[in-house]
Amino acid sequence: MINAAIPQHPVRTTDQNFTTLGLSPEILDTVRQIGFEHPTPIQAAVIPIALTGRDVIGLAQTGSGKTAAFALPLAEKLTHGRGVRGLILSPTREIALQTKAFLDLFGANHQLATACVIGGVKMRPQFEALRAKPDIVVATPGRLLDHVQRRTVSLSDIEVLVLDEADHMLDLGFLPQMRDILKLLPRQRQTMMFSATMPDSIEMIARDFMRSPERIDIMPVGGAAEGITHRLYVVKEEDKRNALLALLHQELGSTLVFARRKVDAEWLFHILERQGHPVARIHADQSQSRRVSALKTFREGEHRILVATDIAGRGIDVPGIEHVINFDIPENVDDYVHRSGRTARGAALGIVSTIVTWQDLPMVRKIEEVLGEKVPRCAVAGVEPWEEMEKKAATRGRRRV
Secondary structure, three states, rough: OOOOOOOOOOOOOOOOHHOOOOOOOHHHHHHHHHHOOOOHHHHHHHHHHHOOOOOEEEEOOOOHHHHHHHHHHHHHHOOOOOOOOEEEEEEOOHHHHHHHHHHHHHHHHOOOOOOEEEEOOOOOOHHHHHHHHOEEEEEEEHHHHHHHOOOHHHOOOOOOOEOHHHHHHHOOOHHHHHHHHHHHOOOOEEEEEEEEEHHHHHHHHHHOOOOOOOEEEEEHHHHHHHHEEEEEEOOHHHHHHHHHHHHHHOOOOOOEEEEEOHHHHHHHHHHHOOOOEEEEEEEEOOHHHHHHHHHHHHOOOOOOOEEOHHHOOOOOOOOOEEEEEOOOOOHHHHHHHHHHOOOOOOOOOEEEEEEEEEHHHHHHHHHHHHHHHOEEOOOOOOOOOHHHHHHHHHHHHHHHH
C-alpha cells in the first residue's frame, strides 16, 4: 500500500530501469510496489554515485524525484541497530515529514527506523522516538540543535548526511545552525546536498564541508519548469484584491495563492472565506497540527484554495495544483521559480499569475530575464489595467496641448 504522505504526481522519467542502478532486490521490490517504473533524471544520475559513497551536489527542481534519489541509497547502505548513522536536514516541517514517509517505506525491508525532529510540535514524542534508537534522523536545524543541547541525540556516528533544499535553508536564515551542526559531525562521512540554485553560500558549504563532490545539474535552461503559462496583471494598488477575486472566478482549478507576510495571508484568508470560497491557509505562526490539517484538506480537495507565505514555497508537494497566484510578487527571482514549481508537476500543465503594481516592474524585468521572455500582460473583468490608464492619461495630455 502506498503511504498517503508520499505525494503521487507525474514526474518526467528516463528510459532507464531501476535494476541498472545497483539497488538490491529488496529495495527494487519496494520500488515496484509503489509504482515507480523508471527513474527520473536526478535519480538515474545520483543513485549509482551515492551507492559508491562519494559526495554529491544535486541541482534539481523541487518535484523532480530527488527525495527518492537520496532515500534509496540511504535505505540500501545503512544497517539497522547501530545507532543514528543517517542525518537529513530539511528547511521546513512539511518537507521533513514527507521525507520520513519515504524512508519508512523504502527502509522497511531493512528494518530501518527513522525519527522526525521538527519544531512546532511537542518534544515528548520526539524524546520517545530518539530513545527508541533510530537509524536515521530527519530534522529541521533549530529543533535538532535543541535535542543536541539536551543530549537526547548524538551526531558523533553519522555516516551519511543529506542537506535537502539547501538554498531554501539559507533563505530561511539557517546558515549559522547548519554550520554548527556540520561541525559536530565526523569528518569521515558521505555528504549529499540538493539545491535548486547554487549561490555563493552553497559553494562555501561545499568547499568547507564536502570532499570533492560530484556535481549533477539537471536544472532546465532558464531555471523555470516547462508546461507553465506565465501571466502578469499590472493594476493599481487598491485594485489588487479585486484582481485576485476575479482570477479565482476565472480559473476554477486547485489554486495556491502566495502572500508575502503572515498578516497578509491571514487577511486574504478571511476575505476569501467571507466571499464563500473553500479556502485554507498555511504560515509560520500556525501550529504544526494546523499546518498539516490545511495541507490535508487542500490535497484532498476539501478546500480548492490554499493561501500561503513562502514557508510553503518549497514545502508543499501537492499533486494537481493548476494555478499559482502571486498576490505579492516575491522578493527575488529564485522564489518566483520555486513558487511556480508548485504547478505543472511532471508532464502536467499549469498557470502562474502574478498581480503587481508599477512599483514591482523592476522585479518583473529580472524575472523575465531568467525566463528568457516577456511575461504577457493580461487583464481580468472589472479591473482596469494600469497600462491602459497610462495610455488614456497620455491621450488626455495630448488633447490639452
